Amino acid sequence: MPPQISSTQKLRYFNQYRILKTLYFNEPLSRQELSRETNLSVATITNLITTWLDRGVILESGTVQSKGGRPRVMLTLNRAYGAFVGIDLGETHIRFELFDLKMNSQQSIMVWLTNGDTQPTDVVAKIVAGYRELLQTAVFPEEKVIGIGIGVPGVVEREGGISIFAPNWGWHNVSLLTKLKEAISAPIIIDNGAKAMGLAEMWFGGKPNNEHLIALLLGTGVGTAIISEGEIQRGVTNSAGEFGHTTLDINGRSCRCGGQGCIETYVGAPGIIQTLQTINPESPLLHGTSQLDIIAAIATAAEEKDETARIVLQQTANYLGAGIANLINLYNPQTIVLSGWLGNQLGPFFLELLPPLIEKYALPQPGAITHIKVSSLGDNSIAMGAASLILEDFLHGTRTSWRLSSGVVSLIPQ
Amino acid sequence: MPPQISSTQKLRYFNQYRILKTLYFNEPLSRQELSRETNLSVATITNLITTWLDRGVILESGTVQSKGGRPRVMLTLNRAYGAFVGIDLGETHIRFELFDLKMNSQQSIMVWLTNGDTQPTDVVAKIVAGYRELLQTAVFPEEKVIGIGIGVPGVVEREGGISIFAPNWGWHNVSLLTKLKEAISAPIIIDNGAKAMGLAEMWFGGKPNNEHLIALLLGTGVGTAIISEGEIQRGVTNSAGEFGHTTLDINGRSCRCGGQGCIETYVGAPGIIQTLQTINPESPLLHGTSQLDIIAAIATAAEEKDETARIVLQQTANYLGAGIANLINLYNPQTIVLSGWLGNQLGPFFLELLPPLIEKYALPQPGAITHIKVSSLGDNSIAMGAASLILEDFLHGTRTSWRLSSGVVSLIPQ
DNA sequence: CCATTTAATTCAATACTTAAAATAACAGTC
DNA sequence: GACTGTTATTTTAAGTATTGAATTAAATGG
Numbered sequence A, B: 001m002p003p004q005i006s007s008t009q010k011l012r013y014f015n016q017y018r019i020l021k022t023l024y025f026n027e028p029l030s031r032q033e034l035s036r037e038t039n040l041s042v043a044t045i046t047n048l049i050t051t052w053l054d055r056g057v058i059l060e061s062g063t064v065q066s067k068g069g070r071p072r073v074m075l076t077l078n079r080a081y082g083a084f085v086g087i088d089l090g091e092t093h094i095r096f097e098l099f100d101l102k103m104n105s106q107q108s109i110m111v112w113l114t115n116g117d118t119q120p121t122d123v124v125a126k127i128v129a130g131y132r133e134l135l136q137t138a139v140f141p142e143e144k145v146i147g148i149g150i151g152v153p154g155v156v157e158r159e160g161g162i163s164i165f166a167p168n169w170g171w172h173n174v175s176l177l178t179k180l181k182e183a184i185s186a187p188i189i190i191d192n193g194a195k196a197m198g199l200a201e202m203w204f205g206g207k208p209n210n211e212h213l214i215a216l217l218l219g220t221g222v223g224t225a226i227i228s229e230g231e232i233q234r235g236v237t238n239s240a241g242e243f244g245h246t247t248l249d250i251n252g253r254s255c256r257c258g259g260q261g262c263i264e265t266y267v268g269a270p271g272i273i274q275t276l277q278t279i280n281p282e283s284p285l286l287h288g289t290s291q292l293d294i295i296a297a298i299a300t301a302a303e304e305k306d307e308t309a310r311i312v313l314q315q316t317a318n319y320l321g322a323g324i325a326n327l328i329n330l331y332n333p334q335t336i337v338l339s340g341w342l343g344n345q346l347g348p349f350f351l352e353l354l355p356p357l358i359e360k361y362a363l364p365q366p367g368a369i370t371h372i373k374v375s376s377l378g379d380n381s382i383a384m385g386a387a388s389l390i391l392e393d394f395l396h397g398t399r400t401s402w403r404l405s406s407g408v409v410s411l412i413p414q
Numbered sequence C: 001c002c003a004t005t006t007a008a009t010t011c012a013a014t015a016c017t018t019a020a021a022a023t024a025a026c027a028g029t030c
Numbered sequence D: 001g002a003c004t005g006t007t008a009t010t011t012t013a014a015g016t017a018t019t020g021a022a023t024t025a026a027a028t029g030g
Helices: A007-026 A031-038 A042-055 A120-136 A176-183 A193-204 A269-279 A291-303 A307-331 A340-361 A364-369 A378-396 B007-026 B031-038 B042-055 B120-136 B176-183 B193-204 B269-279 B291-303 B307-331 B340-361 B364-369 B378-396
Strands: A058-063 A073-077 A083-089 A093-100 A105-112 A145-152 A155-157 A188-192 A212-218 A222-228 A335-339 A371-374 A408-410 B058-063 B073-077 B083-089 B093-100 B105-112 B145-152 B155-157 B188-192 B212-218 B222-228 B335-339 B371-374 B408-410
Touching: A007 A031, A007 A042, A007 A073, A007 A378, A007 B007, A031 A042, A031 A073, A042 A058, A083 A120, A083 A193, A083 A378, A093 A120, A093 A378, A105 A120, A105 A378, A120 A145, A120 A176, A145 A193, A145 A378, A176 A188, A188 A193, A188 A378, A193 A212, A193 A222, A193 A335, A193 A378, A212 A307, A212 A340, A222 A307, A269 A291, A269 A307, A269 A340, A291 A307, A291 A340, A307 A335, A307 A340, A307 A364, A335 A340, A340 A364, A340 A371, A340 A378, B007 B031, B007 B042, B007 B073, B007 B378, B031 B042, B031 B073, B042 B058, B083 B120, B083 B193, B083 B378, B093 B120, B093 B378, B105 B120, B105 B378, B120 B145, B120 B176, B145 B193, B145 B378, B176 B188, B188 B193, B188 B378, B193 B212, B193 B222, B193 B335, B193 B378, B212 B307, B212 B340, B222 B307, B269 B291, B269 B307, B269 B340, B291 B307, B291 B340, B307 B335, B307 B340, B307 B364, B335 B340, B340 B364, B340 B371, B340 B378
Parallel strands: A083 A145, A145 A188, A212 A335, A335 A371, B083 B145, B145 B188, B212 B335, B335 B371
Antiparallel strands: A058 A073, A083 A093, A093 A105, A155 A188, A155 A408, A212 A222, B058 B073, B083 B093, B093 B105, B155 B188, B155 B408, B212 B222
């Protein structure tokens, strides 16, 4: 008789993954504790985890002392079972990161992109080469790579052709996934970098499973991940969350997206620099050659109570505060995380300046409960997020996720 | 042996309700068709629907002619099985509506509130009296009322005390539900009126199960329901979706919420009237005594190509367009519905003016796919939405929904 | 060593879905 | 009007799930 593919089987499958996910974020747990957490009977736990034990995904890691009675056997994840690769594809760099099963970084490589080598073929070649190099020095052999997640600075669409608009590159309808699959056999998931980072923030950014979270990726642009009830908000065509291009001042600065007064034009690095120029065109803070230099100079000056820097930050915080208040009013989140190279540097100053602004612009009730903080994940948060795209599938048993069958990449301003 | 309450039972329960919901939105269907829609076997369909047939929730409504072969028996909902009551509690009126199982209005009552009788006790008394009156004239006896949904102009919180801020009333920490339960035995669900209306728009506003939808309730304030993947977005404390108080012009008009340049100050009725006053303080359009009069006058004048009215609408549409663009960029929805007394009147004009503004302010890709329309549900959309809160529980088998155990009402500006 | 206690496994009972077989209900044809 | 072909529905039996209860395992403490 042919095997029955039915819903009671799906129930078992689903319960197996529920156990895995519970253990992942709460290990170590005994069978009894797992039973309590999942509301499944101990008998079922024993039954279902044999799969994971047999495959070596989880381990029995010793017993715990008891005062009378058989000691509990603690179950933990086998962090050596497999690895996740996270790739942060930025406009100026590619960062490769290899993580163990518990998302501890094992190996890291940074590659810089120059203006000359940003054709799709070049980038694909660099990704493949970087991936190979990453594995060469790593403790994990390639067959242990569960999957590769790639975070890109744009919108990844489910189906075909997309118009592209990137500051530096000029890609059009490029299916990164197809090209990469020719060279790499491991499963690949491509998604927006900010969305990926949001996953990392939810799972590894502090209190785990913070299910109403908004992560802001502040840099040249303003990327955003909005997580509601534990799910990244994608909308109909996976382009939801473009907070950077929401209008804050309808009569304000014009934006590269065609709109006016987008939050990006005030809070993105070029916007902040423009604010500085308006306040004092002669400011020595402007001497730096790159955005990074100038922002760093502002941060240093602010540390030393420089008046100009203070005003710049105050004015920027005003826009950021109003923008965050909009998010609070719309999403009523638990937590808002500031991240990205700019967010990491200026975040501490913003945290001081924001409270009165939130109080002014946000409604009292949701405003009072929202907690704003700076990311604790550091510079590899996007790579970790990209790897988390794979982890997500790994913990849900959804290798058939639509993102796997997609891979057409579009870069729009962010 | 005591009955086992386990997950395979839940599976059956869940499948029963999945069948019910599928039938609700796709009736009439035969058992075979239901099998195809739900991916359950025909045997299971036969098995599971006996519950609904026995209880009289669904009916076998005759066979369909076949060309050779046993004819299909079509299954339909028994619209006389029970009734839903929807109550639209506004600041100036209470609207009671009795619906059959398929949400066809059977009976309707309108009660006006004067300034003198807006104490909690008064309002509760009016609700109870109105409910009784509604039933007296109705074809459904009270025991057939499945539940009562109430839409209120504010935030309904899960737990206790809430500060209140209402233009007309001055309630504080009023548990409407507790008071109503003393007089009414049917289950009651209370929620924000705009959120409730969003449910009605999703299910009855056109293409059924439009799962990425935003409904704007335009009136004195701007209420909003945001539906993503078929679920109303609530956030952590059920206050998500306060679009009316998001900033559009950070240097703009000050708002009763304490913010500046909230979209409500331009698109709400008082905001539009203010715009008219700014353009022409002497305008005869301002002669009306109430908001409703003036807005109606603007609509009539615009119909007759009046220049002042045209400018007012153009300026208002500019703010509305930027606001809607923000929603598009953030939520990437399929559909945006304009509703509410003001939305119904001025909506047709906005529809003409909006496209170029969306193109200007929204990102191209999500902007192009979003469909904007005026509600087709008319004046009882909030009452229908309130009733839909009960329908939601009815179709999901979730009588234990948190909203049932709640009922503390807070009125914040909207 | 034994009583006690707690953890984990085994077992038997119960429940659910479903493929296949049986039955039902038609249209059309000889 | 019986028979055939066809499609719909129900019945049956098989396969698989979860779980309470019973059993076994592994400790502590006197």
